Amino acid sequence: MSLRSVTIIKDKVNDRSYPFSIPSIKGSNSITFTSEVTFFVGENGSGKSTLLEAIAYQCGFNTAGGGRNNMYEIKSSNSTLGEHIRLSWLPKINQGFFLRAESFFHFASYLDQLSVDSPDIFRSYGGKSLHEQSHGEAFFSLFNNRFGQKGIYLLDEPEAALSPARQLALLRIIRQLVKEGNSQFIIATHSPILLGYPESKILNFDTTPVSEIEYEDTDHYQIMKGFLNRRDLYLKELFKEDTE
Numbered sequence: 001m002s003l004r005s006v007t008i009i010k011d012k013v014n015d016r017s018y019p020f021s022i023p024s025i026k027g028s029n030s031i032t033f034t035s036e037v038t039f040f041v042g043e044n045g046s047g048k049s050t051l052l053e054a055i056a057y058q059c060g061f062n063t064a065g066g067g068r069n070n071m072y073e074i075k076s077s078n079s080t081l082g083e084h085i086r087l088s089w090l091p092k093i094n095q096g097f098f099l100r101a102e103s104f105f106h107f108a109s110y111l112d113q114l115s116v117d118s119p120d121i122f123r124s125y126g127g128k129s130l131h132e133q134s135h136g137e138a139f140f141s142l143f144n145n146r147f148g149q150k151g152i153y154l155l156d157e158p159e160a161a162l163s164p165a166r167q168l169a170l171l172r173i174i175r176q177l178v179k180e181g182n183s184q185f186i187i188a189t190h191s192p193i194l195l196g197y198p199e200s201k202i203l204n205f206d207t208t209p210v211s212e213i214e215y216e217d218t219d220h221y222q223i224m225k226g227f228l229n230r231r232d233l234y235l236k237e238l239f240k241e242d243t244e
């Protein structure tokens with residue numbers, strides 16, 4: 001594990017506007033990483049992506065998604081919070097990647113542009129343009145070919161494109177990179193499958209300050225378990241007004 005903590009520097013910031021107004025950010029001064037795999041969980045809008053993007057910014061990765069050398073511009077690639085956090089490393093590492101499901105299309109287009117002058121570029125991405133692969137296949141090409149030794153991997157909802165079977169396969173890839181490559185993962189997710197990774201820490205963005213939560217205590221686990229165990233009851237309750 002290399003990234004030990006993130007300190008949020010709040011001098012002279014306006015805590016009534018984004019991003020310092022987000023309760024999880026407003027209520028936290030630092031976040032500590034104690035495991036090679038850390039998950040960010042919390043309701044939609046709780047601040048997970050905002051913090052992940054800020055970490056990516058401080059790592060020198062493209063905040064639109066990519067690694068250190070993947071510099072391309074799209075509208076969303078500035079990070080106010082990124083300029084107000086400090087990362088503590090031991091040891092410092094420079095390798096890694098910020099996977100952002102929502103802007104992956106732009107990353108794929110950027111690689112296509114590079115391939116005009118460097119046709120070999122796709123070797124690191126499964127041998128062909130990411131646009132010629134399905135969303136999930138393209139993610140997998142990235143995980144299998146671009147992710148490697150001793151890196152820090154910041155993944156924002158990687159499950160967005162992955163079938164349940166591929167989510168399980170991603171758990172294997174993560175394990176391999178952690179055990180053999182000494183890599184570190186920070187993953188914002190809503191997936192009960194990914195959250196099941198053993199020996200991970202889960203940070204809950206629905207509390208102020210952000211705090212650790214056990215897997216079985218997350219909404220993701222409880223709702224999914226309840227739904228799968230008692231689907232009929234869940235649906236009956238959910239649609240109650242419709243039938244009354």
Ligand SMILES: Nc1ncnc2c1ncn2[C@@H]1O[C@H](COP(=O)(O)OP(=O)(O)OP(=O)(O)O)[C@@H](O)[C@H]1O
Pocket residue numbers: 018022042043044045046047048049050051188205
């Ligand atoms: N560029 C922006 N300007 C202003 N507000 C923003 C901006 N980006 C996000 N927000 C707001 O900040 C809050 C946190 O957003 P963020 O994307 O970090 O949430 P999240 O926890 O990742 O949510 P989700 O699970 O839906 O991806 C939300 O209320 C969102 O509307």
